[in-house]
Amino acid sequence: MSGGRRRPLVAGNWKMNLLQAEAAVWCRALRSDLPTSKAAVGVAVFPSFPLLPVVARELTGSSIAVGGQDLHPAEKGAHTGDVSGAQLADAGCTWVLCGHSERRRDHGESDELVGRKAAAALRHGLTPLICLGETRDERQAGRTFEVLERQLRAALAPLDSRPVGFALAYEPVWAIGTGETATPEIAQEAHAFLRRLLAGLEGVGPAAEGLSLLYGGSVTPDSAPGLIAQADIDGFLVGGASLDPRNFLAIIRGSG
Ligand code: 13P
Numbered sequence: 001m002s003g004g005r006r007r008p009l010v011a012g013n014w015k016m017n018l019l020q021a022e023a024a025v026w027c028r029a030l031r032s033d034l035p036t037s038k039a040a041v042g043v044a045v046f047p048s049f050p051l052l053p054v055v056a057r058e059l060t061g062s063s064i065a066v067g068g069q070d071l072h073p074a075e076k077g078a079h080t081g082d083v084s085g086a087q088l089a090d091a092g093c094t095w096v097l098c099g100h101s102e103r104r105r106d107h108g109e110s111d112e113l114v115g116r117k118a119a120a121a122l123r124h125g126l127t128p129l130i131c132l133g134e135t136r137d138e139r140q141a142g143r144t145f146e147v148l149e150r151q152l153r154a155a156l157a158p159l160d161s162r163p164v165g166f167a168l169a170y171e172p173v174w175a176i177g178t179g180e181t182a183t184p185e186i187a188q189e190a191h192a193f194l195r196r197l198l199a200g201l202e203g204v205g206p207a208a209e210g211l212s213l214l215y216g217g218s219v220t221p222d223s224a225p226g227l228i229a230q231a232d233i234d235g236f237l238v239g240g241a242s243l244d245p246r247n248f249l250a251i252i253r254g255s256g
Pocket of ligand 1: 013100171175176177178179216217218219237238239240241
């Protein structure tokens with residue numbers, strides 16, 4: 001457990017998967033099986049944009065939050081293929097991912113752009129879940145903490161007075177979709193580093209103790225309990241294992 005200080009959050013990132021009918025089935029399965037006794041665990045789901053209306057409709061009245069996988073930093077305008085914070089909020093989102101490593105890789109998103117996206121999210125009342133993490137080469141070169149610090153400082157730089165309405169997901173790139181989950185010790189070390197860094201930032205300070213730091217990267221029902229037992233791991237951002245509601249539920253159950 002996360003020291004009893006922070007409510008665990010388990011979030012599913014569907015990435016570019018599922019069609020509307022499958023998404024509806026997923027939502028019904030999760031709603032019917034989500035144990036009310038586990039309300040101590042927050043749950044969120046991040047579907048692709050075209051699925052947001054069906055997911056928001058299916059989850060109406062539930063405690064499961066909905067988020068977008070990305071947003072454009074501008075309010076609106078000539079940005080073909082992009083989605084604004086206002087559009088996400090209008091579609092029922094309360095969260096949005098910022099800076100997922102697949103956005104950084106596939107779309108060349110810079111640290112600086114991730115910060116502007118997080119700021120746009122906050123302007124629209126969305127909680128940014130800022131994703132960061134080192135590649136395998138960076139870890140092997142002993143640069144993990146340097147990379148995390150650079151990514152974190154850039155992501156928070158445009159956030160006026162650094163309001164604490166954000167969450168972080170530590171997702172080591174080498175653990176994403178590889179089946180190679182970070183060990184609890186490796187993940188805890190990174191989370192503790194990030195929390196210490198946050199605590200030292202002007203505008204965050206002691207509030208760092210209350211911020212949610214999720215782990216992502218090949219999380220499974222088997223690996224979740226050992227990870228959530230770490231002092232600074234407050235939940236998960238789950239990719240592949242979130243597509244099957246039974247696996248996702250098992251991870252939720254293992255996090256409470
Ligand atoms: P996997 O759980 O499939 O490794 O994906 C992790 C992830 O990228 C979540 O955002």
